[in-house]
Amino acid sequence: xxxxxxxxxxxxxxxxxxxxxxxxxxxxxxxxxxxxxxxxxxxxxxxxxxxxxxxxxxxxxxxxxxxxxxxxxxxxxxxxxxxxxxxxxxxxxxxxxxxxxxxxxxxxxxxxxxxxxxxxxxxxxxxxxxxxxxxxxxxxxxxxxxxxxxxxxxxxxxxxxxxxxxxxxxxxxxxxxxxxxxxxxxxxxxxxxxxxxxxxxxxxxxxxxxxxxxxxxxxxxxxxxxxxxxxxxxxxxxxxxxxxxxxxxxxxx
Ligand SMILES: [Zn+2]
Numbered sequence: 439x440x441x442x443x444x445x446x447x448x449x450x451x452x453x454x455x456x457x458x459x460x461x462x463x464x465x466x467x468x469x470x471x472x473x474x475x476x477x478x479x480x481x482x483x484x485x486x487x488x489x490x491x492x493x494x495x496x497x498x499x500x501x502x503x504x505x506x507x508x509x510x511x512x513x514x515x516x517x518x519x520x521x522x523x524x525x526x527x528x529x530x531x532x533x534x535x536x537x538x539x540x541x542x543x544x545x546x547x548x549x550x551x552x553x554x555x556x557x558x559x560x561x562x563x564x565x566x567x568x569x570x571x572x573x574x575x576x577x578x579x580x581x582x583x584x585x586x587x588x589x590x591x592x593x594x595x596x597x598x599x600x601x602x603x604x605x606x607x608x609x610x611x612x613x614x615x616x617x618x619x620x621x622x623x624x625x626x627x628x629x630x631x632x633x634x635x636x637x638x639x640x641x642x643x644x645x646x647x648x649x650x651x652x653x654x655x656x657x658x659x660x661x662x663x664x665x666x667x668x669x670x671x672x673x674x675x676x677x678x679x680x681x682x683x684x685x686x687x688x689x690x691x
Contacts, residue, residue, distance in 0.1 A: 452477070459485070463675045466500040467492035467524045474677035481680035494680040495604045496524030498671045499575060501678065502685045503529075503602055513570035516594065518559050519577045522638060529573065540639055552639075560586040567596045576635065578605040580644040582620055585661040588688070592662035595690040601664070606682035609651030618647040654686070664688040 460475040468490035478484035485494050492500075503510050503525070511532050520526035520538040529536050539557035548563035549556055557563065559574075560583050572591050581587045591601045609615060621627040626645055634643035650657075655666045666688040671678045 461674050461677070463677045465490060465492060465677055466497050466504055467528050469528075472677070474674075482682055485677065485680060487677060490523060490527070492524035492677075494678050495683040495685075496521070496526075496575065497676055498669075498678045498683045498685050499573070499602065499604055500525040500528060501671065501676060502669060502687065503571070503573075506600070506602070506687065507571060510571065514568060514596075515571045515573060516564070516569045517573040517575075518557065519574065519639075521575060525573070525575065560590060562590045562594055564594045566593055567599075568594045570596055570599045572599070572601045572603075574601070574603040574605075576604055576606065578603060579646055579648050579650060580635070582618070582626075582647050584648055584657070588658050588661040588664070592664050592688070592690060597690055599690050601686075601688040603686050603688075604683065605648075605650055605654070605686065607650050607652060607654065607668070607684055608682060609649050612651050614651045614653055614657060615649045616647065617649050618645050658688050662688075664690055 456477040458476045458479050460473055462471065462473055465472045465487040468487060470489050473488045474485055475488060476485040481494060483493060486492070507513060512534060514535040515529055515533050517526060517529060517536065517538045519540055520530070526538070530538065537555065539555045541558050542551045542556045545551045545556050547556055547558055547561065559581055572595060578584055578587065595601065617630055617633065618626055618628045633646040635646060637644040652668065655668065658664055658666045666686055669685045669687065671683070671685070
């Protein structure tokens with residue numbers, strides 16, 4: 439009883455000190471009426487669904503898949519570098535032909551490593567026209583040769599298919615910038631301030647290789663010929679509100 443009271447007191451202090459915002463709505467990642475809440479003004483990484491702990495960009499991506507490809511459950515979907523929650527979990531649990539891959543450097547491509555198929559987005563072992571949808575969530579800002587990755591994604595898409603993805607367009611109207619490259623000895627070299635994002639399979643995080651702007655559309659077209667639409671959603675009824683949660687759809691005609 440005493441412990442329970444202490445815990446309630448701590449929760450109250452945290453709430454009083456840090457609570458930022460909450461609202462009720464429908465979560466497209468867990469298909470429930472839920473409470474969305476944030477203990478931080480930076481909603482992008484902190485505006486959680488109380489039921490499935492998804493964040494806004496994941497809910498925005500799932501909403502787009504639901505509306506643009508309502509029959510996604512029966513389609514062939516490839517997700518590179520999935521997350522352990524949100525849209526990845528929903529796709530994995532509900533799509534019969536969903537395959538996820540991770541990239542383990544220095545391991546054979548196309549083989550299973552740590553229970554998941556090892557694929558480098560830049561040189562995939564999948565056959566041409568294998569997938570209806572390719573999903574990447576905050577991956578394209580970490581790829582060292584994004585033109586090769588976009589080209590490979592386009593190659594593996596069936597006609598009528600699409601690459602549906604999120605990547606923070608932090609440069610907005612400014613031109614995209616290469617942020618890191620491999621030097622002559624194949625070592626990572628940052629061109630600006632080193633920057634890393636969290637990575638579910640690597641505690642050291644993933645180095646950021648690109649600062650994308652809205653001109654990513656031209657970059658993709660020049661890389662692989664796919665036309666891309668950028669969709670920015672803002673709908674609190676679905677817990678979708680934050681900076682940099684644009685969903686991009688590159689369609690193969
Ligand atoms: Zn949810």
